Amino acid sequence: MKNKLSIKDIAELAGVSTATISRYLNGKYQxxxxxxxxNIASIIEKFGYQPSxxxxxxxxxxxxxxxxxxxxxFNPYSMDVLKGIEEFCSEKGYTIFICDAKNSTQxxxxxxxxxxxxxxxxxxxxxxxxxxYFIKGIALEYPVVLVGRxxxxxxxxxxxxxxxxxxxxxxxxxNELKCKKIIFLSPPxxxxxxxxxxxxxxxxxxxxxxxxxxxxxxxPVSVLEENVIKQFLINFHRSxxxxxxxxxxxxxxxxxxxxxxxxxxxxxPEDFLMVGFDDTDWAHILRKPLTVxxxxxxxxxxxxxxxxxxxxxxxxxxxENYLEIxxxxxxxxxxx
Amino acid sequence: MKNKLSIKDIAELAGVSTATISRYLNGKYQxxxxxxxxNIASIIEKFGYQPSxxxxxxxxxxxxxxxxxxxxxFNPYSMDVLKGIEEFCSEKGYTIFICDAKNSTQxxxxxxxxxxxxxxxxxxxxxxxxxxYFIKGIALEYPVVLVGRxxxxxxxxxxxxxxxxxxxxxxxxxNELKCKKIIFLSPPxxxxxxxxxxxxxxxxxxxxxxxxxxxxxxxPVSVLEENVIKQFLINFHRSxxxxxxxxxxxxxxxxxxxxxxxxxxxxxPEDFLMVGFDDTDWAHILRKPLTVxxxxxxxxxxxxxxxxxxxxxxxxxxxENYLEIxxxxxxxxxxx
DNA sequence: CTGAAAGCGCTTACAG
DNA sequence: CTGAAAGCGCTTACAG
Numbered sequence: 001m002k003n004k005l006s007i008k009d010i011a012e013l014a015g016v017s018t019a020t021i022s023r024y025l026n027g028k029y030q031x032x033x034x035x036x037x038x039n040i041a042s043i044i045e046k047f048g049y050q051p052s053x054x055x056x057x058x059x060x061x062x063x064x065x066x067x068x069x070x071x072x073x074f075n076p077y078s079m080d081v082l083k084g085i086e087e088f089c090s091e092k093g094y095t096i097f098i099c100d101a102k103n104s105t106q107x108x109x110x111x112x113x114x115x116x117x118x119x120x121x122x123x124x125x126x127x128x129x130x131x132x133y134f135i136k137g138i139a140l141e142y143p144v145v146l147v148g149r150x151x152x153x154x155x156x157x158x159x160x161x162x163x164x165x166x167x168x169x170x171x172x173x174x175n176e177l178k179c180k181k182i183i184f185l186s187p188p189x190x191x192x193x194x195x196x197x198x199x200x201x202x203x204x205x206x207x208x209x210x211x212x213x214x215x216x217x218x219x220p221v222s223v224l225e226e227n228v229i230k231q232f233l234i235n236f237h238r239s240x241x242x243x244x245x246x247x248x249x250x251x252x253x254x255x256x257x258x259x260x261x262x263x264x265x266x267x268x269p270e271d272f273l274m275v276g277f278d279d280t281d282w283a284h285i286l287r288k289p290l291t292v293x294x295x296x297x298x299x300x301x302x303x304x305x306x307x308x309x310x311x312x313x314x315x316x317x318x319x320e321n322y323l324e325i326x327x328x329x330x331x332x333x334x335x336x
Numbered sequence: 337m338k339n340k341l342s343i344k345d346i347a348e349l350a351g352v353s354t355a356t357i358s359r360y361l362n363g364k365y366q367x368x369x370x371x372x373x374x375n376i377a378s379i380i381e382k383f384g385y386q387p388s389x390x391x392x393x394x395x396x397x398x399x400x401x402x403x404x405x406x407x408x409x410f411n412p413y414s415m416d417v418l419k420g421i422e423e424f425c426s427e428k429g430y431t432i433f434i435c436d437a438k439n440s441t442q443x444x445x446x447x448x449x450x451x452x453x454x455x456x457x458x459x460x461x462x463x464x465x466x467x468x469y470f471i472k473g474i475a476l477e478y479p480v481v482l483v484g485r486x487x488x489x490x491x492x493x494x495x496x497x498x499x500x501x502x503x504x505x506x507x508x509x510x511n512e513l514k515c516k517k518i519i520f521l522s523p524p525x526x527x528x529x530x531x532x533x534x535x536x537x538x539x540x541x542x543x544x545x546x547x548x549x550x551x552x553x554x555x556p557v558s559v560l561e562e563n564v565i566k567q568f569l570i571n572f573h574r575s576x577x578x579x580x581x582x583x584x585x586x587x588x589x590x591x592x593x594x595x596x597x598x599x600x601x602x603x604x605p606e607d608f609l610m611v612g613f614d615d616t617d618w619a620h621i622l623r624k625p626l627t628v629x630x631x632x633x634x635x636x637x638x639x640x641x642x643x644x645x646x647x648x649x650x651x652x653x654x655x656e657n658y659l660e661i662x663x664x665x666x667x668x669x670x671x672x
Numbered sequence: 673c674t675g676a677a678a679g680c681g682c683t684t685a686c687a688g
Numbered sequence: 689c690t691g692a693a694a695g696c697g698c699t700t701a702c703a704g
Contacts, residue, residue, distance in 0.1 A: 004477075006681055017691045022683055032689060053453045054399065055681035057390050058696050065454075074419060083410060086436065095454065098434050100422065117389045118401075118431065141340075258621045282618035285594045342697055353675045358699055368673060391697035394680050 005049045014043045025051050057119065065095050066308060067115035069108060071128045071149070073100035076251045076280050077297055078126065081147055084301025085124060092309050094121075105130040112138060122308050127151065129192035145308040147300055150193040150323075157311070159304040159324045163197035166293040169330040170247050170275045171205050171216075173291070177336055179245045179273060181215040183236065185229075185257065186249040188220040195249065198277075202247075215241065223252045230260045237266055245273035245336070251280040254290065274335040289333035296326045341385045350379045361387050393455065401431050402644060403451035405444060407464045407485070409436035412587045412616050413633055414462065417483055420637025421460060428645050430457075441466040448474060458644050463487065465528035481644040483636055486529040486659075493647070495640040495660045499533035502629040503583070505666040506611045507541050507552075509627070510581045513672055515609060517551040517577045521565075521593065522585040524556040531585065534613075538583075551577065559588045566596045573602055581609035581672070587616040590626065610671040625669035632662045 007025075011018040016036060023031055024040045043049075057063040068085055070078045082098060089096050097115060101108035108128045112135075115123070122143035127135060132151050138144065139156045146158040167184070174182050184202050189195040199218050206216035221229055236244065248254040254276035261268060268274045268288055276283070279294035303324060343361075347354040352372060359367055360376045379385075393399040404421055406414045418434060425432050433451060437444035444464045448471075451459070458479035463471060468487050474480060475492045482494040503520075510518050520538050525531040535554050542552035557565055572580065584590040590612035597604060604610045604624055612619070615630035639660060 007683095008681075018682075019684080019691060019693095020689090023690090026683080030689095036689080050449070050452050052394070052455055052681055054390050054393050054455045055696090056683075058388070058394050058680090058698085059682045059684090061696075063390060074415065079410065079415070095433060095450070097431060113386070114431070116386050119388055119390045255617065255621060262621060280618075281591065282616075282621075285591060285598060285618075285622070287623035340697095343699095344697075354698075355675060355677095355700080356673085359674090362699080366673095372673080388697055391680090392699075394682085394696090395698050395700090397680075 067097045067120040068124045069099045070126045080297035081301035084298040085305040088305035143311045145304045147304045157322045163194045164201035166328040167198045167201040179243045181241045181244045184218040184247045248276040251278040291333045291336040403433045403456040404460045405435045406462045416633035417637035420634040421641040424641035479647045481640045483640045493658045499530045500537035502664040503534045503537040515579045515581045517580045520554040520583045584612040587614040627669045627672040
């Protein structure tokens, strides 16, 4: 940022006006002679001139930058989504600001406002779940695409996953295995749509005739409360029913359950069956590789970026398909 | 970015000049009456005015943005480093562009140039290892801090880890356990400093009297070549020596080795001992939790950000300590 | 305590 | 094919 050359310097060096340099920079080669073009090229090359994107952004009111706000960036799910977003964006010449709300509603708001000040062209948001009103507000002024988590009563474009199907696959699988008891360890639902969808479906299924013979219970747990998980597992293990099973709501809970089970010297699937959400990188190297409901996370991210950028490029907010729901799949391994 | 209010609009609305608004925005409250201050505050609040950072950046030649270029963003090591960087930066009001070189030398260069165009204030780089000349070049024009990987013959500020100590801890530990054979599975070293440092130390140790009775060999492996790892493991298992052991150079290789060992029905530590580099989140939930050399990755990132930003804030490039080497530690678990 | 004016580095409609 | 000039939204030295 020190004594950098400006377009004016290059114009002088090349003996043309800044307008011509600008045209060159924007690839408008038709509107200049071959000679000037070559001349400019050589000057730029020689002096290593780098145009200022920020001046350009100011002028054209476009920063070619998008903000990605994740509720919790450091869980494996987010990482994969991010990968997908990054991939598509870099294909299209967009740069992303990756922001971590750290599961804080307040921080989510703060970050979004900061990004607004940075004049990003749009937002991809995986919301903490408690900022519906605020996000609807900014969606009025900026293009926004939601990933993973929906917002009620809004038509903000969203890419998510079939969560009901996920729970259904898991429960049906467990049922086929003759489970008599299924505990669903879900992170606290709050206003977070996927969690609610899964819990709702789980409860709904527990009311269906096919599953009437199964004891199905949903238990909200936080990964932070290791002792709660431990206590649960102790009681769970003691309970007399056999063919017990656990469904875990995300990779972090799976990890914790496996860890605590280990401490308690419980074996999976010997002591209970288990199916987790999210196919984490370590799921298949366990002594007993974990059966999981795999989400197409990369695709979710990629698709969200695509939605946003296509909205950015052509001004039409056609939104033929504002809600995109991707299917999930059950990967059967040895814990069931 | 649509019909946003500008400072001019607010000035008119508040009945003052843009200069005064600007002063207000920059917190120069001493130089205005309490009345104007309050007035401006209320106008801004009322209209939800958000100043444009990009106009500001252009004017003051500072973007409060730094670029973080990682050789491979999606390995656990990078993730943790990133966490540390992000933490410090957000404390100081800096935003980061996180860029993934995808282990491509070419891409690393391209990305750095793109960021230069974005007018970032500085760089934190975890280099692919093949751009020494190029990076020295940009370090001439921008503040740069290197993380994890050093660059030869330069005094670019760097934060890294004591890799020789890491290898030493591992080998000594294995020696105490009476290992007769130690294979070090390192990712291909190239010009990547930590890898070279470990390999060098490993070779050096193999020449020391204390370890003369141990067969020590270093084998470069790529995570992508699963079959190579498999073939190695087959031969390794067949070899007659007992008390064999493996040191793996990073979390991804550890994962692969464990996976392949599983496929081959080899048990760790029964068939061979193992110590890995990097304390990944899954290391302790394995049937036999993995012994590892843990790196203070978060701290490496945090420290690098601190170095860069302190350089950015005070113009002094005092550089009392251009090279910062953090200690590593051995976490003994059940694979040894 | 406050404003007029210049300037940061670009782009673009207009004129030639 | 090319340039002069205005303007994007700020900041700041200068003057009052």
